[in-house]
Amino acid sequence: MNFKDFVIEHKQAFLVILVAIILSPLFALAADAVGYSEPLEKSAEHLGAEESPIYGGILPDYSVPGIDSPIGTFLAGLVGSIVTLIIMLGVTMAIKGRRN
């Protein structure tokens, strides 16, 4: 199956993913505005546990270094979704193997 057929056959799924990526900068701004923090962070704060990051990642915190945050978030989401798609397709095909 070529790439074009793949996109056409699953266009709804692609559309949903694209909408989520486009909305992600808005959600990031809104999360910042309300002081988003997860229960794990609350509990760490309460018990005095501190992070000691040893690796920031290639696109740290879903941003692109040097690019303004809303656009950076969008690009990070786009890259992440494409990478996840390719890796999962590859992993699934590798596990599947040639046996039919």
Added chain:
Amino acid sequence: MHIPDGFLDMDIALAYYVLSAIVIGICIYKIKKDGIDEKRVPIAGLVAAGIFAAQMLNWPIPGGTSAHFVGGAVAAIILGPFLGCIAMVSVVSIQALVFGDGGITALGTNLFSMAIVDVFVAYYIYKFLSKKNTKIAAFVAGWIGITLGAINTGIATGLSSTFQYSISTTVPVMGIWHGALGIIEGLITVAVISYIEKNRGDILYISDKAKNKSRGEKR
């Protein structure tokens, strides 16, 4: 829910790496044994990519304590527990390796919470309850899957020295908060699964499995 580096004692982190590796190995073995239909390969990729994108949407709940969609139940119901686990492994690993979300030392633990506990708990809840009502089944699967995943995070951190071995604090904090926030996970899970059930019911793992059986084991 994503534990960063520095939160876990090394022996805890290592134990979870071993546990997760064993379960992932079993999943790969089971998938190979059962075989995957050609048509399910693209679906697996799209489910993983969709869950990655959905996890980017942090719910902005006023007051601060919040969460985001995790998606173990969606992966489990569409792809089944074994391939669903592998999809979540891809998502959580990419988050750690590319985006620094979740520590490298904590990856084994984060995989155990989100790719194993969440997925398998959700799958068996869905399998059991869907005989009565698929909507209720999807909701409860999303809700309880995420809550137990969070409780595992509470156990791992609570057993560690940085958290003062306060498992009696971390487990209730994680369980109660994610138990409340998990209602949203449950609602999103129902919405996604109902939509697929209505439009492409054939791609759901349980119906796909039933179909293959009724065709008299085509492979």
